[in-house]
Amino acid sequence: MGNGVNFFEEESSIKKEDTPSRNSKLMLNCKSFGFDCNFTTSEKDLEKIIEEFQEHTNSEHFTDFPAGILKSSLL
DSSP states (O other), X not given: OOSSEESOSOOOOOOGGGSXXXXXXXXXXXGGGTOSOOOEEEXXXXXXXXXXXXXXXXXHHOXXXXXXXXXXXXX
């Protein structure tokens, strides 16, 4: 992913059995990760919300967040 800062070397893959079985939407926002930014994304699909957040933080904050780190913040 991009040329930004990568806080963690290892990325973990998301498996179907790892996804939460919720009916409510999941949410990620930049403020939770220490950015002075109002970006928030919410979806029911775990992979989609992680992808959207990664795209934003990479392009706007030049930071790569591995899917495993984002996933653990949602669970």
